[in-house]
Amino acid sequence: MLEMQGLLNGFALAITPVNLLFGFIGAVLGTAIGVLPGLGPAATISLLMPITYALGSPLTSIIMMAGIYCGAMYGGSTTSILLNIPGEAASVVTCIDGYKMAKNGRAGAALGISAIGSFIAGTFGIIALTFIAPPLSSFALKFGPAEYFSLTLLGLTLAAFLSGKSMLKGMIMAVFGLLLATVGIDPVTGSLRYTFGTMILMDGIDFLTLAMGVFGIGEILISLEEDMNAELVTTKIKDIYPTMKDWMESRWAIGRGTVIGFVVGLLPGGGAVMASMLAYAIEKRVSKTPERFGEGAIEGVASPEAANNAAASASFIPMLTLGIPGNPAIAMIFAALLIQGVQPGPFLLVEHPDVFWGVIASMYIGNVLLLFFNLPLVGVWVQMLKVPYSIMAPVIVMICSVGVYSLKNDIDDVFMMFIFGIMGYILRKFKFELGPLLLAFVLGRILERSLSQALIISSGNLAVFISKPISAALLEAVFLMLLIPIILMMRGGKQGNNPS
Amino acid sequence: MKRWERLSATALFLVGIGGAFGAWKIGFGSFQSPGPGFFPFWLATLLTITCLVFFLRNLGADLISVSLWTKGSWQRPAKAAGVMFIYVLLIGQLGFISSTALMFVAWSRIVEHSSWKSAALLVVCGTAGLYLFSTVLAIPLPKGFLI
Numbered sequence: 001m002l003e004m005q006g007l008l009n010g011f012a013l014a015i016t017p018v019n020l021l022f023g024f025i026g027a028v029l030g031t032a033i034g035v036l037p038g039l040g041p042a043a044t045i046s047l048l049m050p051i052t053y054a055l056g057s058p059l060t061s062i063i064m065m066a067g068i069y070c071g072a073m074y075g076g077s078t079t080s081i082l083l084n085i086p087g088e089a090a091s092v093v094t095c096i097d098g099y100k101m102a103k104n105g106r107a108g109a110a111l112g113i114s115a116i117g118s119f120i121a122g123t124f125g126i127i128a129l130t131f132i133a134p135p136l137s138s139f140a141l142k143f144g145p146a147e148y149f150s151l152t153l154l155g156l157t158l159a160a161f162l163s164g165k166s167m168l169k170g171m172i173m174a175v176f177g178l179l180l181a182t183v184g185i186d187p188v189t190g191s192l193r194y195t196f197g198t199m200i201l202m203d204g205i206d207f208l209t210l211a212m213g214v215f216g217i218g219e220i221l222i223s224l225e226e227d228m229n230a231e232l233v234t235t236k237i238k239d240i241y242p243t244m245k246d247w248m249e250s251r252w253a254i255g256r257g258t259v260i261g262f263v264v265g266l267l268p269g270g271g272a273v274m275a276s277m278l279a280y281a282i283e284k285r286v287s288k289t290p291e292r293f294g295e296g297a298i299e300g301v302a303s304p305e306a307a308n309n310a311a312a313s314a315s316f317i318p319m320l321t322l323g324i325p326g327n328p329a330i331a332m333i334f335a336a337l338l339i340q341g342v343q344p345g346p347f348l349l350v351e352h353p354d355v356f357w358g359v360i361a362s363m364y365i366g367n368v369l370l371l372f373f374n375l376p377l378v379g380v381w382v383q384m385l386k387v388p389y390s391i392m393a394p395v396i397v398m399i400c401s402v403g404v405y406s407l408k409n410d411i412d413d414v415f416m417m418f419i420f421g422i423m424g425y426i427l428r429k430f431k432f433e434l435g436p437l438l439l440a441f442v443l444g445r446i447l448e449r450s451l452s453q454a455l456i457i458s459s460g461n462l463a464v465f466i467s468k469p470i471s472a473a474l475l476e477a478v479f480l481m482l483l484i485p486i487i488l489m490m491r492g493g494k495q496g497n498n499p500s
Numbered sequence: 501m502k503r504w505e506r507l508s509a510t511a512l513f514l515v516g517i518g519g520a521f522g523a524w525k526i527g528f529g530s531f532q533s534p535g536p537g538f539f540p541f542w543l544a545t546l547l548t549i550t551c552l553v554f555f556l557r558n559l560g561a562d563l564i565s566v567s568l569w570t571k572g573s574w575q576r577p578a579k580a581a582g583v584m585f586i587y588v589l590l591i592g593q594l595g596f597i598s599s600t601a602l603m604f605v606a607w608s609r610i611v612e613h614s615s616w617k618s619a620a621l622l623v624v625c626g627t628a629g630l631y632l633f634s635t636v637l638a639i640p641l642p643k644g645f646l647i
Binding site for chain 2: 050054169171176179189397399401409425432448451452455456459460
């Protein structure tokens with residue numbers, strides 16, 4: 001009942017003309033940028049984040065960012081279907097059947113089922129968010145510094161575990177991200193850390209500078225090595241509303257994708273990418289005609305698209321209730337809220353119920369807006385795809401530069417962004433995942449603060465982390481996470497040594 | 501790939517060693533009263549250990565030789581990085597809008613090898629967009645001796 005009351009209040013806030021307008025602008029801008037190849041939700045949010053700073057109100061800002069995030073998730077599929085280049089990582093598997101459908105003259109059906117599947121899954125995710133978030137938030141109020149330390153550690157370990165092929169590489173990136181977060185003035189003692197006597201590092205590294213560097217500039221540098229001018233399916237896009245046959249073929253795929261996406265989306269580091277891949281794999285496994293997959297099966301579009309949107313909604317849950325962002329895009333929303341003076345976490349519902357419920361309500365509205373505007377606007381998005389990358393790249397460099405400069409009106413930040421861009425490019429070349437780096441950077445301060453507080457409270461007794469049941473359980477999970485790859489490695493080694 | 505993995509592990513291992521040394525110098529404190537270098541010290545140590553493990557796991561020769569860059573593929577990113585650094589140096593001297601216009605020209609001609617016509621189009625549309633963007637958001641972009 002309290003949830004319904006809160007939600008109604010949220011709707012009252014979200015449908016004010018200003019919030020509605022910025023939610024809509026966010027969704028359209030998010031889709032427009034998300035459509036561009038190579039720019040995923042994280043890069044899209046980082047590019048558009050300076051606009052949200054100028055808004056002043058934390059609620060309006062987060063409503064706009066939620067719109068950008070959901071819009072970017074929708075937009076990514078358009079590029080996958082029409083261009084065979086994933087607009088964002090979560091749409092990689094959509095390319096397989098989506099592009100084939102487009103080639104077979106069914107681009108409209110692929111785009112249509114993708115949008116409708118996304119809408120259904122996104123709405124399910126938001127409904128679950130409405131009812132799961134408040135009790136989880138109340139439970140998290142019992143957390144002290146030791147529990148927070150263990151929870152953050154678990155989040156980071158999961159992020160490293162699920163980030164890519166190598167957990168070790170994910171861990172290296174997470175630790176490196178934590179180390180970067182310590183640069184600047186120590187918040188407790190005021191001592192300078194890793195500033196190398198320069199003024200430029202005294203204020204520490206700004207999150208947006210790092211994010212725009214590694215995701216925005218780094219992405220452009222990588223893209224310059226690749227041919228981004230792939231063949232666009234230019235046949236007239238018609239019949240975007242699925243037929244009864246399409247619907248019958250894809251309804252269970254949407255259902256399965258939604259559930260898989262929601263569960264995976266709750267895990268830090270899991271997110272939309274893993275959800276869509278898992279959903280596609282399961283869909284192919286359960287299909288009676290798996291040979292159709294890869295040849296333009298509509299379930300191959302419906303399931304991953306539903307999964308990535310359900311995951312996108314689910315990933316708000318750990319951020320809003322526990323203060324643990326699960327993926328880089330959510331980490332950006334988290335950081336933007338901190339800058340606006342709002343601390344996401346268990347106290348958010350108590351201290352800023354307007355922000356909490358306003359966001360949830362605006363996600364309902366945003367999802368409906370995206371469905372109704374995306375399908376009719378498909379033609380516009382297709383036109384955007386015709387803009388050559390040779391024009392887009394320098395424009396993105398300009399937007400990043402203005403965005404970072406506008407933070408503190410300091411050119412040094414622009415310089416640092418380019419340095420991080422090159423760092424992001426090199427790390428990508430060496431096949432390091434950048435998600436754990438960014439997540440760790442955001443969580444670094446929380447981890448350090450909770451560690452220091454727990455140690456001071458317990459007079460330096462490390463047993464504080466295992467004497468509290470919740471903290472002990474969380475640390476056990478961390479231990480298990482670390483143990484799994486070691487066991488797998490040893491088993492792999494044994495098998496490798498066995499000549500048979 | 502193992503050769504490249506060892507190289508990246510070594511580079512980050514050195515960052516870890518340097519980080520741990522730097523953190524110790526700032527002040528480790530104690531478990532009862534952690535100093536400013538306490539948390540960074542443990543992080544840098546962890547980075548060193550993970551990089552060492554990563555290095556050891558990648559010992560031995562590659563079965564297939566893998567190159568991170570195909571022939572000449574590094575050239576466009578390198579040129580783009582050069583253009584970006586000159587751009588940031590020019591902002592303080594020429595102002596944001598003028599240096600952005602120059603960056604567009606340099607990018608079009610040096611990185612993309614586009615025609616003068618498309619470079620001019622990018623300059624006109626891009627700088628007009630920048631002017632509008634900064635005016636709407638009231639961002640005080642630095643002015644140089646041009647605009």
